[in-house]
Amino acid sequence: MTVISAVPTLPVGALFSQTRREFASWYSRLWGPLGALATGVSRPRVGERVLDACCGSGASALPAARAVGATGHVDAVDMAGALLDQGRAEADRQGLAHLRFHRGDVTAWRADAPYDLVQCCYGVFFFPDMEAGTRHLVDLLRPGGRIALSTWVGGGMDTMVRRAREAASAVRPLPAPPAARDPRTRVDSADGLAAWLRSLGLVDVAVHRVDYRVPLLGDDAWMFLPGAAEDFPFGDSPAVYRVGGKIFALLSEGAVPPRVSLKLPPDEVLAMRAQHPDTVLPGYHLNKRHWVTVLLSGGLEAEEVRELLGQSYEIVVASLPRRLRPA
Numbered sequence: 165m166t167v168i169s170a171v172p173t174l175p176v177g178a179l180f181s182q183t184r185r186e187f188a189s190w191y192s193r194l195w196g197p198l199g200a201l202a203t204g205v206s207r208p209r210v211g212e213r214v215l216d217a218c219c220g221s222g223a224s225a226l227p228a229a230r231a232v233g234a235t236g237h238v239d240a241v242d243m244a245g246a247l248l249d250q251g252r253a254e255a256d257r258q259g260l261a262h263l264r265f266h267r268g269d270v271t272a273w274r275a276d277a278p279y280d281l282v283q284c285c286y287g288v289f290f291f292p293d294m295e296a297g298t299r300h301l302v303d304l305l306r307p308g309g310r311i312a313l314s315t316w317v318g319g320g321m322d323t324m325v326r327r328a329r330e331a332a333s334a335v336r337p338l339p340a341p342p343a344a345r346d347p348r349t350r351v352d353s354a355d356g357l358a359a360w361l362r363s364l365g366l367v368d369v370a371v372h373r374v375d376y377r378v379p380l381l382g383d384d385a386w387m388f389l390p391g392a393a394e395d396f397p398f399g400d401s402p403a404v405y406r407v408g409g410k411i412f413a414l415l416s417e418g419a420v421p422p423r424v425s426l427k428l429p430p431d432e433v434l435a436m437r438a439q440h441p442d443t444v445l446p447g448y449h450l451n452k453r454h455w456v457t458v459l460l461s462g463g464l465e466a467e468e469v470r471e472l473l474g475q476s477y478e479i480v481v482a483s484l485p486r487r488l489r490p491a
């Protein structure tokens with residue numbers, strides 16, 4: 165997940181493509197379960213034609229394709245090419261040849277035949293005109309077809325983002341999120357969503373509220389440093405944190421004691437190692453002139469480790485070409 169202040173500076177497809185790693189890292193805890201829950205409510209039937217609008221990497225399109233089976237068809241449309249690539253790879257792995265991923269603006273999508281079901285998870289509020297865009301999706305249905313939308317309940321996602329931002333702000337002050345008018349507020353309660361759907365001319369409207377708790381882990385907050393992303397290129401450990409694709413921290417939480425490797429100016433590397441010889445070690449498997457490995461065993465206060473982390477992040481950001489630096 166990238167910091168929200170990046171939203172207005174990039175078109176939505178480019179933003180989601182650029183943050184594909186962060187998006188993927190939330191898949192198993194957030195997008196995947198929520199997509200499966202949404203499809204449990206929209207209930208695609210065997211043989212149906214489905215449009216999954218704003219499909220991302222296929223969190224709801226994949227279960228829909230499994231539900232309709234090979235006699236059905238699912239078009240999954242999104243503007244973020246990098247997420248579509250992830251979805252295609254997973255569809256191939258699952259042998260879902262009747263699930264097709266398409267890159268494009270779904271508010272202008274045309275199909276050869278109408279759909280039995282259109283579903284859109286956490287997408288409509290990105291449309292420049294939420295109402296016109298959603299009407300277009302409704303127009304793609306056959307008479308009597310169904311549309312299923314999922315939105316965030318007020319105080320839901322916002323709480324998670326706020327908590328993580330607060331924790332990350334302890335390391336580096338974050339820019340305030342933009343105070344733009346937020347179309348999500350129109351559809352962030354059961355009553356509001358139902359009223360809005362009826363205003364589009366839809367009938368038999370039912371809203372299902374699902375209370376889903378996302379387990380937040382301590383290191384999630386790191387990802388709220390602007391542009392920061394986590395990945396696991398070496399298996400389960402260490403977790404690698406990058407900004408603009410370059411590493412600024414490696415965290416081995418499961419090691420005894422847990423440890424984090426960070427980048428520092430070369431003179432500070434020497435000074436820290438001399439001052440804390442039992443806690444600040446030469447960077448493990450890293451260039452020892454620039455990196456240290458800090459044992460998280462109490463030799464340094466948490467605040468000191470946070471400061472080193474912030475410093476490491478700043479050093480790496482400063483080394484990036486201007487176009488890759490986070491806003």
Ligand SMILES: C[S@@+](CC[C@H](N)C(=O)[O-])C[C@H]1O[C@@H](n2cnc3c(N)ncnc32)[C@H](O)[C@@H]1O
Pocket residue numbers: 176177180195196199217218219220221222223224241242243244247268269270271284285286287290291
């Ligand atoms: C929050 S993500 C949700 C993705 C997916 N539905 C899921 O639940 O994992 C929103 C997605 O909407 C896509 N999106 C926003 N506006 C769009 C548009 N007009 N046409 C196609 N995709 C759009 C973005 O690229 C992004 O992938």
